[in-house]
Amino acid sequence: HLVNKGGFVNRLYDMNTHQELEDLPTTWGGYDKLPLEAKYHLQNGNPIVAMSGKFHKSWGEFGGFKNADAIKYEAAAMISYGASCNFGDQLHPSGAMDVETYRNIGKAYEYVEKIEKYGLGGMPLSKLGMWLTLNDKADHGVVNILLETHNDFIVASEKNLDQLELLIIPSQQCLTDNQSQKINDWVKRGGKLIVFGEGAMDQSGKQFALDMGVDYLGTSAFNFDFTVVKPELGKDVVSTPFLNYEPALLTKPTTATALAAIREPYFNRTWEKYSGHRATPYKLEDSAYPAVVKNGNVIFFAHKLDQMYYSSAVRLHRQMVSNAIDMLYQSPNxxxxxxxxxxxxxxxxxxxxxxxxxxxxxxxxxxxxxxxxxxxxxxxxxxxxxxxxxxxxxxxxxxxxxxxxxxxxxxxxxxxxxxxxxxxxxxxxxx
Missing domain, CATH: 2.60.40.1180 (Golgi alpha-mannosidase II)
Known part of the structure; x- marks a missing residue:
């Protein structure tokens, strides 16, 4: 699993003949866990087997039955993402096999027989790449936005940049100096880039590693803030300030153009200062700090919109990111x-x-x-x-x-x- 960070940093999976991607989506993180893992391993040249179970909630759940339609959907998704299918059972101590279990699973495999040759051996293809940071909230925040807006993607690295039209970097600092330089050079050759928050920082955490036409000023004094979007980024987004559950990085544009502004609250809600319910109201004027900037083929979001979307699923955040993708991504496969x-x-x-x-x-x-x-x-x-x-x-x-x-x-x-x-x-x- 990608959440087992140590195994990926040290590439322990290289010892395997194939990769078995285990998931019980009903309770282990949902039905959108497979796409990223499948793409990652297929691109590394590894055959993959998607492993799930007949159980409703957990492995070894005697008498637990996942709905047959859910198993059928899982099987179809496994094939769609290029994986073989594996649905687990646990044998009763008596040694008797549960006929109903295999009737349930059998309905899925009846469908698999019809479609498996159109998935197995396939390779993901896209000109949109997502950089893998191994921060689960950041990575899967981006993945959720891409899946829900139907922007199919592959996993990006410095090795496949020239196959891409658009690269998205989540909001976790992860780039080495060498990787940052390669990305900057790729942008100069015509590549297009979307970056969230700290994903743009260098390893010191004190300055930006990527050329985005802004200077880094620091972090906000507020616990949260608001975004006011400009018309260029405003399709299906409200024109009044909308809430961000975490504050933005503070930047000053040099050559970049602001696509959205940060609107600050009057104050943080504390024991000393209080204004009903959850969020202090916003000021009546924009701050000097941009929420989103565009510099040529680069769009930078000052907030961790990916992580906020993973945790809070604000549709306005997803729509704003989708609008940014549409601004840059002109020739998807x-x-x-x-x-x-x-x-x-x-x-x-x-x-x-x-x-x-x-x-x-x-x-x-x-x-x-x-x-x-x-x-x-x-x-x-x-x-x-x-x-x-x-x-x-x-x-x-x-x-x-x-x-x-x-x-x-x-x-x-x-x-x-x-x-x-x-x-x-x-x-x-x-x-």
Whole structure:
């Protein structure tokens, strides 16, 4: 697991013949844990097996049954992200196998048999890369935003920068001097960059390591603050100040242009000063400090919006980041329209089979008690995708039913209307 930081710093996984990615998403961190781990290991050339269980809450839960539909969704997601499937049971001391357990799991594997050849052996493909910091809140805050806005991604490093159009760095200081220099040089060659908070700092924590057109002034004296967005970044974002549960880094623009301003509260809420409920009201004028700046192809967010989104899921924060992505990211391999935020996408290239596959998933996970439950499969209509690949695509069809699909083409971009699907489908493009 990526949360086992020591194992990744020391690359203990290099001793494995394959990687088994264990997760019980009902209670172990949810259904969005797999994508990042699958992408990381596939990009490192490791076959992966996604391991889950038949249990509702925990391993070895005799008599515990995860809903069959939830197991089916998990299996479809595993294949969609390029992983083999493994669902665990625990044998009763009597030695008797539970027939109902295997009936439940069997429903999932009936579906796996129809789609697995369109996932196994596939490699994630995207021109958007996320830098891995091993700060779980920061990394998965970015991941959640990308998954929910359907911006498919790969894991970035100094080795694959030239494959990317856009790089996103979460809000954990992690860059070495050498890595920072390579990123700065890549931006000068035309690369595009979004950075959150301390992710831009050098190892001393006293200055920025990345060229963003701002000077670092320090940290805020306030426990929280507010953002006032300017029109350039304001699509579907309120124009009045909105709350940030943690304060921003304070900066002074040199060559950068502000896209949003920080609005400070009148004071911190303390025993000495008090103003009802949770947050002190904001002042009536903006501070001198920007909340977001743009400097050429670089956008810097002064707040830990990724970590705040992971903890508090403020849609305004997600929308502002999505707007920044749209400002910079002009030629994604896969663009998805009209899919709700609970939908998930995965774009794979299967080079040996001469095809691309765009996997689409939809099954909202609902928090009930201390468990995330999946049980409602609803038909999803009106989804459209645009695919930008260099090869000449000859055939397009839908899985699992094999229905041939028509498409239009402009340059290298294919436009495809996705037929109504339930839970999962894949759009296969053969070249």
């Amino acid at each position: 896969l663009k998805v329209k009209n899919l709700q935020s609970c939908g998930r996408v995965s774009f794979l290239k299967q080079e040996k089979e001469n095809r691309y596959v765009a996997h689409l998933l939809y099954a909202p996970a609902l928090q009930r008690g201390d468990v995330q439950v999946i049980e409602d499969f609803v038909p999803i209509s009106g989804v459209e995708i645009e695919v930008n690949v260099p090869e000449k695509v000859k055939h397009v069809y839908q899985i699992p039913d094999g229905k041939k699909l028509s498409f239009s083409k402009s340059g290298n971009v294919l436009k495809i209307k996705v037929p109504t699907f339930t839970m999962h489908t894949g759009i296969v493009m053969e070249y």
